[in-house]
Amino acid sequence: MRYTLIPLAVLLLRIFGCDSHPLTDYRPLDQAGMWSSNVEQLKALNTSDTEVSQIAKLKQAGMSDDGCVTMVSDAHEHHHPFASADSAVNLVRAGYAEPMILEIAKTDQLDSLSGDAVMLRLVGLSDSAVEVILHRRLRGQRTLSSAEIGRLKNTGLTEKQIMERINQGMTDAEADREAAVREATRNHANTGFTRVHGRRH
Template sequence: MKYKLIPLAFLLLRFYGCSQHLFTDYRSLDQTGMWSSSVEELKKLNTSDTEVGQLTRMKQAGVSDDACVQVIADAHNHQHPFASADSAVNLMRAGYNESIILEMTKADQLDNLSGDAVMLRLVGLSDHAVDVILHKRMKGQRTMSSAEIGRLKNTGLSEAQIMERINRGLTDAQADKEAAGREAARNHANTGFTRVRGRRPR
């Protein structure tokens, strides 16, 4: 009798452990044009209905099949479901390509970094500068926040000057102090006046 319990236990473990999303509905992904081979890859990754909904939004924003499969794989490798479609879509709309999204999901930093990444685009930094800053953050290296970078830029600092400060590890507190000083100097300069001298009437 014991020899029958072993395969039964194996089947139960397989059903409840590895195949708990046997009935996931992939039709919304079919409707976005996802290839059947990609859907099969998602099935192997045990994708849930909720995750299918996330991927459907990404597909509608132009994310490729391969990237959709990879974000699910990365999330599962980090022991959690994928729930970051909004972050990915916002990055795509801000002009980022899929490679940076996949770097963030691989590092499990998509939600943490996407908001600042969008702000860096709005600040108007070059692609190279943005790339350097984001890779520093993905490695856990300290950089100024996007808000402080934008503030310093508005005081007249060039991109090269901002990057020099980032590379030497300027903190937000230090950036705030410098920006405040530059803003005060600018405001003082704008309030100057020239005294007009003239002859007094007799």
């Protein structure tokens, strides 16, 4: 008996591997409308049940089949399962196009960048400005956080002026100091008063 069990265990390990998912249920993807050819691609990527549920979220948010497969593949290339559906969905809802989302996913920065990327939309910057800022972050270049950008914008700086500061490499600390000065100047201007002279009797 011992001689038959050991080879069988070894054979199973060789077939399935320690991280293999041969029993993954792909029916949620069929129900979400994914093409069978893309499901087969996900099977080849050894997708887990947890990843299938993540992909279903992407499909419901409007991501393409190819985009879903690409995101799983990119995650595996970074040696971890795909678990960033919520971050990607937030970007979709904020109005980001799929190519930009895939670009972020390829660098494995969906979770770290999505929150600030959504805030950039809320600040009210143009699409071109948002794209420049995100590309700087993806390349690891210095840029301002969405909080500091919003603060500078609230002090009256135009988008062009803010982008000039970003392109010059302004840090958050420098932006904080400039915003503080501009806020103090504005507040001081708003506290001025005019002396009222009464009539002489």
